[in-house]
Each structure stands twice: as structure tokens, then as C-alpha cells.
Amino acid sequence: MKGFLSFLILWLINKKNMTGSEITEELEQRKGSRPSPGTIYPVLKDLKERGLLSIDENKRYSLTTPGEKELDQHLKSFFNTFCDIDEMRTQCQCHEEQK
Amino acid sequence: MKGFLSFLILWLINKKNMTGSEITEELEQRKGSRPSPGTIYPVLKDLKERGLLSIDENKRYSLTTPGEKELDQHLKSFFNTFCDIDEMRTQCQCHEEQK
DNA sequence: TCACCTTTATCGGTTATACGATATCGGTAA
DNA sequence: TTACCGATATCGTATAACCGATAAAGGTGA
Numbered sequence: 622m623k624g625f626l627s628f629l630i631l632w633l634i635n636k637k638n639m640t641g642s643e644i645t646e647e648l649e650q651r652k653g654s655r656p657s658p659g660t661i662y663p664v665l666k667d668l669k670e671r672g673l674l675s676i677d678e679n680k681r682y683s684l685t686t687p688g689e690k691e692l693d694q695h696l697k698s699f700f701n702t703f704c705d706i707d708e709m710r711t712q713c714q715c716h717e718e719q720k
Numbered sequence: 721m722k723g724f725l726s727f728l729i730l731w732l733i734n735k736k737n738m739t740g741s742e743i744t745e746e747l748e749q750r751k752g753s754r755p756s757p758g759t760i761y762p763v764l765k766d767l768k769e770r771g772l773l774s775i776d777e778n779k780r781y782s783l784t785t786p787g788e789k790e791l792d793q794h795l796k797s798f799f800n801t802f803c804d805i806d807e808m809r810t811q812c813q814c815h816e817e818q819k
Numbered sequence: 820t821c822a823c824c825t826t827t828a829t830c831g832g833t834t835a836t837a838c839g840a841t842a843t844c845g846g847t848a849a
Numbered sequence: 850t851t852a853c854c855g856a857t858a859t860c861g862t863a864t865a866a867c868c869g870a871t872a873a874a875g876g877t878g879a
Binding site for chain 1: 860866
């Protein structure tokens with residue numbers, strides 16, 4: 622299951638070009654806790670060095686063509702791995718109502 | 721994003737009590753590659769030691785009550801983190817058709 | 820009995836993910 | 850100019866997730 626953070630970051634940048642701090646904020650929204658700079662900047666550096674991200678003069682990241690392909694692969698394997706995601710959601714919502 | 725493998729294993733066992741080899745097979749189906757024993761048995765051991773799993777005389781694992789609660793928590797944070805999962809699926813299927 | 824096979828389990832080592840501390844860099848206000 | 854501040858980046862360290870090799874345990878068939 623390694624590579625999920627990279628996958629999520631690729632997905633976020635795919636939706637909208639973002640800077641490091643914007644990505645940090647978005648992850649905080651989703652996960653409930655703010656990732657430390659020591660988490661996200663090394664990932665961004667790695668993705669950039671692998672040619673999946675490019676960065677403009679305002680430090681705003683965007684996907685390269687290989688980055689888009691990588692994201693597609695991740696999406697496919699994600700939905701293979703969580704092939705019963707609707708069932709998961711049902712159970713989650715069901716237990717939500719019990720509170 | 722750490723803890724996703726444990727989460728997935730809890731989910732599988734929640735659906736159906738399973739042995740280690742059955743879990744290995746299921747993960748192979750989903751992920752496309754067979755996890756090595758050095759991956760899954762340490763996880764099962766850890767989950768058992770944390771009181772989330774119990775094991776019967778046939779080496780078949782099942783969720784304990786704390787295990788069910790842990791799974792619920794994981795499900796909630798999973799759908800928070802991937803709050804735009806329908807959008808992800810749309811994009812994935814869209815690129816699927818292009819082939 | 821004993822040879823074999825599958826399953827279960829452990830071991831050492833690698834990489835991704837994560838933190839907090841610290842450093843650098845650029846812009847802005849004093 | 851200088852002081853500060855948020856954003857960016859690096860560092861050391863820890864843990865989860867992985868692998869392949871190996872070992873032990875249990876069952877089955879010769």
C-alpha cells in the first residue's frame with residue numbers, strides 16, 4: 622500500500638495546480654491533521670525528480686504528461702484494490718446513523 | 721497514509737473470516753501481485769497483539785469488538801480523505817474508454 | 820516411517836510515510 | 850536597511866509496508 626500519499630498528491634494537483642502550502646491545507650482538511658513540512662516537501666521533490674510534476678515560477682505544481690499517466694495507473698489499481706468501495710460506504714454510513 | 725494495509729485486512733476479515741493464505745489470495749486478486757508472507761503475517765501478528773483480531777483453532781481470523789470499532793474509524797477517515805471518490809471513478813472510467 | 824508440500828512464521832534489509840527541529844528564502848513592514 | 854514572517858526545504862529519526870530467504874509446523878501420500 623506504499624505510494625498512497627504520492628497518489629493523493631498527484632490527484633490533488635490534477636484537479637488544480639497547487640503550491641506546497643495549498644496542498645498542506647487541503648490534506649489538513651481531508652485527514653483532520655496538518656502534515657508537517659517534513660512529510661510533504663520530500664514527496665514533492667521526489668515526484669518532481671521523477672518527472673511527474675513541473676513547477677512554475679510561483680512554486681505552483683502541475684502534472685506533466687508522465688504524471689498524468691502515472692495518476693491513471695494509480696486510479697486503476699486503487700479501484701481494483703477497493704473494488705467493493707460501495708459496500709464500504711454503505712457500512713460506513715450505516716454505522717454513522719447508529720450514533 | 722500509513723496503516724492502509726491493516727485497514728484493508730480488517731475490512732476483508734470483516735466481510736468473511738479468513739486464514740492467512742486466504743487473505744494472501746484475496747490481496748493477490750485485488751492488487752495484481754501476491755504479497756509475500758513477510759508482508760502479511762507480521763501485520764496479522766500485530767493486529768492480533770493489539771487485540772483487534774482473534775484466531776480460532778483452524779488459524780482463521782475474525783474481528784474482535786475493538787477490531788470492529790477500529791475498522792469503523794478507518795472507514796470514516798478513508799471517506800474523508802477520498803471525499804471526491806466519485807470524481808476519481810469518473811476520471812478513471814473516462815480514461816478506460818479511451819483505450 | 821519418511822519424504823514432500825502447503826501454510827504459517829520469522830529474519831534482515833529496503834523504501835515510503837511521518838514527525839519535529841531547524842535552516843533558507845522572499846516579501847513586507849517598521 | 851533591518852526585522853520579521855510565512856513558505857519552502859532539509860535533517861535525523863521512527864514506524865509501516867514491502868521483499869526474499871529461511872525455518873518450523875502440520876498434513877498427505879508413498
